[in-house]
Amino acid sequence: MFKSGCVCCGTESDFQEYIRYQNETVFSHYEGTIIGKCVTCGTLKTFPKINAAFDPQENHTRVYEKDIRKFEKLFQPIVDKIKRHKPTGRILDVGCATGILLSLLKKERYDITGIEPNRKEYLKARKRLGSRVVNTTINIYIRKHRKKFEGIIYNHVLEHIEDITNELKSAKKILKPGGIIVIGLPNTDNIIFSLRKKYWEFLMPTQHIWHFGKKQIRELMQKNGFKIIDASYSDDDRFDYPLAKRIYFKCLSFINRLLNTGEAQLLVVLKTP
Ligand SMILES: [Zn+2]
Numbered sequence: 560m561f562k563s564g565c566v567c568c569g570t571e572s573d574f575q576e577y578i579r580y581q582n583e584t585v586f587s588h589y590e591g592t593i594i595g596k597c598v599t600c601g602t603l604k605t606f607p608k609i610n611a612a613f614d615p616q617e618n619h620t621r622v623y624e625k626d627i628r629k630f631e632k633l634f635q636p637i638v639d640k641i642k643r644h645k646p647t648g649r650i651l652d653v654g655c656a657t658g659i660l661l662s663l664l665k666k667e668r669y670d671i672t673g674i675e676p677n678r679k680e681y682l683k684a685r686k687r688l689g690s691r692v693v694n695t696t697i698n699i700y701i702r703k704h705r706k707k708f709e710g711i712i713y714n715h716v717l718e719h720i721e722d723i724t725n726e727l728k729s730a731k732k733i734l735k736p737g738g739i740i741v742i743g744l745p746n747t748d749n750i751i752f753s754l755r756k757k758y759w760e761f762l763m764p765t766q767h768i769w770h771f772g773k774k775q776i777r778e779l780m781q782k783n784g785f786k787i788i789d790a791s792y793s794d795d796d797r798f799d800y801p802l803a804k805r806i807y808f809k810c811l812s813f814i815n816r817l818l819n820t821g822e823a824q825l826l827v828v829l830k831t832p
Contacts, residue, residue: 560598566723566769566779567600577603578757580764586757592764594757600778603747603770617766618679623657634660634714637741638667640789640827641710644739648709651733653697654716658684661691672708674700697729707735714743718767727783731830739827740785746792746824748772750814760795761822776824785828792821 565572574595583590591608623630637660641650648670652661655673657680664671665688673692675681681694693700711730720726730740745761746752747770752759762770771779773790780787794812797805815821 561595561606563595563604563606564721565597565600565604566602566775567597567782569724572600573598574604574606578762580757589757589764594762594764594770600775601772602775602779605764605768605770607765616677616679618677620657620679620683623659623680624683627659630659631663634663636791636793636825637712637714637743638663640741640825641669641712641739642667644789644827645709648735649706650710650712651706651708652712652714653730654713654719655684655692656680658687658692660712660714661688672706697726697733701729701733704733707733707738709735709738711738711740712743713740715745717742718744718769718771721768723769723779724783727785731784734830736830736832739788739829742776742824742826742828744771744776744824744826746772746776746820746822748774749792749794749820749822750818751794751808751811751822754811759822773820773824776826780826780828784831786831787826788829789827791825792819792823793825794822 560573560575562571563574564570574597576593577596578594580586580589580592593606594603595606596603641664650664650669650671652673655661655675658673661671661673671691673684673688674695674697675684675692676696678694681692684692711734717723777787794815797808
């Protein structure tokens with residue numbers, strides 16, 4: 560048992576060791592990393608090995624730009640959620656990376672803004688979308704800008720942020736009344752994680768600090784003044800895996816669908832009065 564800050568209490572909570580990467584061969588880059596489980600709320604938290612802190616400047620530009628169509632397809636459900644809940648208005652994408660999702664929203668005639676702290680990804684987004692993208696974090700952005708938004712997107716971003724409570728507080732300040740936040744993040748509440756545990760591809764413990772299941776994310780949102788009004792789940796298609804493995808994962812995906820869950824969760828949350 561060890562103590563660390565948790566999203567449930569804002570102070571120190573007790574964590575029990577849940578996963579340990581030790582004597583790894585395939586996942587040798589995670590060697591020494593521990594994932595602990597908060598005994599109060601059940602949220603999983605990564606404790607990286609010494610000298611292996613999370614690097615926000617780790618650049619993924621090439622990954623996004625190599626296959627833009629693949630990411631457009633991945634981002635389309637987010638666009639659909641926004642169109643359903645906010646047919647027009649100002650949308651902010653926090654951690655917009657190279658701006659592929661914002662481009663889709665621009666085509667749908669939304670008034671778009673992007674925030675990206677990673678310098679290289681920001682430069683690519685700026686090339687794509689011009690001055691609508693800012694190289695900063697939300698906490699700095701709200702001190703300099705007075706714009707308010709109908710919708711804010713956190714697509715696979717929250718799990719990278721240590722102080723989520725503070726992040727959501729900032730987001731709340733620039734959300735118009737009745738505004739929504741669209742949140743995409745991995746979901747530990749699924750059969751593939753239950754079976755694969757530390758070998759689940761989406762744990763990514765050199766990048767993800769937090770790992771939430773359905774219950775933990777619901778409680779986190781409630782605690783921070785948001786209500787989940789829409790939730791959907793999906794699994795990765797693992798299109799580059801060998802056929803036999805793909806069939807195996809398809810069977811697991813079938814079970815996930817039966818249980819109304821999946822490896823990724825896409826949530827729409829509403830600011831509660
Ligand atoms: Zn906790």
